[in-house]
Amino acid sequence: MSADARQREARVATLEQLLEVYERSVIEQSNKLYAEQQRMRLQTTLLESQGEASLDGILSSSVDGRILFANARLAELWGIEAPVIGERSYRATLGAMAERTADPAGFLERAAAAEAAQASREQIALRDGRTFDGYSAPIRSHEEELLGRVWYFRDISAVVEIDRMKNEFISAVSHELRTPLTSIRGSLDLMASGIAGTLPEEALSLTRIAQSNCERLVRLINDVLDIEKIDAGRMELALDRIVLEALVERAVEWMRPYAAELEVTLHFESRAPRALVRADDDRLAQVMDNLLSNAAKFSPAGQSVEVLLERRGPRLRVAVTDHGPGIAPDQHARVFQKFAQLDASAARRREGTGLGLHIARALVERLGGRIGFSSEPGVGSTFYFELPECSA
Amino acid sequence: VFGVTIRRIMIVDDDEDIRRVTALAARRIGGWEVVCAASGEEALERSRSDAPDVILLDAMMPGLDGPATLAKLREEPATASIPVIFLTARVQQHDLARYRALGARGVICKPFDAAALPDEIRRLVAGE
Numbered sequence: 001m002s003a004d005a006r007q008r009e010a011r012v013a014t015l016e017q018l019l020e021v022y023e024r025s026v027i028e029q030s031n032k033l034y035a036e037q038q039r040m041r042l043q044t045t046l047l048e049s050q051g052e053a054s055l056d057g058i059l060s061s062s063v064d065g066r067i068l069f070a071n072a073r074l075a076e077l078w079g080i081e082a083p084v085i086g087e088r089s090y091r092a093t094l095g096a097m098a099e100r101t102a103d104p105a106g107f108l109e110r111a112a113a114a115e116a117a118q119a120s121r122e123q124i125a126l127r128d129g130r131t132f133d134g135y136s137a138p139i140r141s142h143e144e145e146l147l148g149r150v151w152y153f154r155d156i157s158a159v160v161e162i163d164r165m166k167n168e169f170i171s172a173v174s175h176e177l178r179t180p181l182t183s184i185r186g187s188l189d190l191m192a193s194g195i196a197g198t199l200p201e202e203a204l205s206l207t208r209i210a211q212s213n214c215e216r217l218v219r220l221i222n223d224v225l226d227i228e229k230i231d232a233g234r235m236e237l238a239l240d241r242i243v244l245e246a247l248v249e250r251a252v253e254w255m256r257p258y259a260a261e262l263e264v265t266l267h268f269e270s271r272a273p274r275a276l277v278r279a280d281d282d283r284l285a286q287v288m289d290n291l292l293s294n295a296a297k298f299s300p301a302g303q304s305v306e307v308l309l310e311r312r313g314p315r316l317r318v319a320v321t322d323h324g325p326g327i328a329p330d331q332h333a334r335v336f337q338k339f340a341q342l343d344a345s346a347a348r349r350r351e352g353t354g355l356g357l358h359i360a361r362a363l364v365e366r367l368g369g370r371i372g373f374s375s376e377p378g379v380g381s382t383f384y385f386e387l388p389e390c391s392a
Numbered sequence: 393v394f395g396v397t398i399r400r401i402m403i404v405d406d407d408e409d410i411r412r413v414t415a416l417a418a419r420r421i422g423g424w425e426v427v428c429a430a431s432g433e434e435a436l437e438r439s440r441s442d443a444p445d446v447i448l449l450d451a452m453m454p455g456l457d458g459p460a461t462l463a464k465l466r467e468e469p470a471t472a473s474i475p476v477i478f479l480t481a482r483v484q485q486h487d488l489a490r491y492r493a494l495g496a497r498g499v500i501c502k503p504f505d506a507a508a509l510p511d512e513i514r515r516l517v518a519g520e
Binding site: 175177179181182183184186187189190193195196213218237 | 407507
């Protein structure tokens with residue numbers, strides 16, 4: 001074989017080798033591509049099935065207003081024609097939805113505002129009486145690039161209806177209870193007043209027991225009604241500019257006879273005379289009543305309760321300090337919860353409803369303030385609330 | 393000072409027990425003559441015949457309710473100026489405001505302190 005021929009043979013062999021390597025690489029690549037394609041297909045199927053299986057109506061849109069995804073449930077919930085994916089129909093779809101809400105302009109306004117926001121959530125009232133929970137969030141790439149927005153709509157009409165029925169029921173029962181209580185309380189009051197004849201001492205003391213428990217029942221009904229109003233967002237406030245010192249003074253005077261029965265004295269010190277807050281007089285008095293009666297109830301006989309009004313930056317603080325047994329640290333989280341009477345054995349009068357502090361907190365927060373406490377077992381507790389001071 | 397003398401009070405409530413207890417308080421503690429009515433319709437009739445100095449009017453009654461009764465009382469010259477105080481088992485702010493807007497002299501919430509009721513009525517009628 002000539003040198004030439006050998007050289008050619010060697011070159012062919014090299015080429016064949018290369019070809020083989022190349023082929024293998026192509027096969028490998030195409031296998032990978034196929035696997036990747038399969039994975040993508042599975043992902044898409046998964047996403048679509050998940051979207052379709054959802055009880056929520058789902059709508060995803062791109063930043064340029066195309067529809068990326070919409071499930072059948074969306075069209076069904078809203079009673080609109082199924083949006084066509086990819087079409088520039090996102091605005092039209094929102095528009096069709098808006099027409100079905102009780103407040104179309106508001107819906108579109110909030111939808112536009114939501115687009116600027118991170119995530120948004122709102123309850124949407126529909127014209128036909130249904131209520132939807134609407135939730136939306138931005139869709140971003142891994143590189144944080146904004147790609148669009150996804151909306152979820154859930155029909156919560158049943159929940160809203162049950163809640164309304166619950167509140168209506170509580171309200172109706174509470175009002176119904178007042179009618180028989182009026183006769184019971186009235187009869188007891190008149191018996192105790194002696195106008196129906198002088199009662200023997202024991203009968204009088206029994207009448208007083210019935211009277212005070214009747215009053216407790218009235219308080220419970222009032223508290224339950226307050227809670228219902230707070231929960232339903234129907235707590236009405238008559239806001240006025242109030243001299244806080246005068247209100248606290250009045251509440252302290254009002255509580256004095258009750259405290260005296262328990263042999264507890266009340267001291268009031270004001271370091272912010274004439275300072276004003278914007279509040280509901282009756283409701284704030286209710287908060288004061290609650291803090292003062294708690295302090296008196298948990299004070300040992302012969303002790304005092306100190307009430308201090310002072311400025312704390314832009315706020316006014318009213319603090320009520322007792323020298324009672326204090327609250328154990330593991331109970332702190334429960335103090336403001338509903339029906340959270342802590343260790344009631346520490347109270348010398350068990351006539352609370354367990355709702356007072358819960359209501360007090362809701363009221364103070366509605367008035368734009370905050371309520372809190374500090375307590376040391378064996379030393380006592382200080383409950384306080386703070387409200388923004390308003391200018392004269 | 394504008395003094396108000398109450399000689400006769402009318403108590404309007406569809407609940408008989410409430411009428412009896414309230415009437416007892418009005419008679420024995422208030423020292424007043426008492427006329428009772430079990431409905432708004434009866435109240436209209438008796439307010440003409442008995443000319444009470446003040447009317448204690450239950451807000452929620454079947455048939456002619458408190459506000460409707462008050463409106464009718466106001467239409468008639470003979471009863472138009474009789475002070476009316478509502479009795480109510482509802483304590484909503486907007487109800488209270490509505491009753492005052494209707495021309496009620498005051499509102500007393502159920503269940504009230506019966507022994508203190510006559511003083512409360514005097515205070516409301518005097519416009520304090």
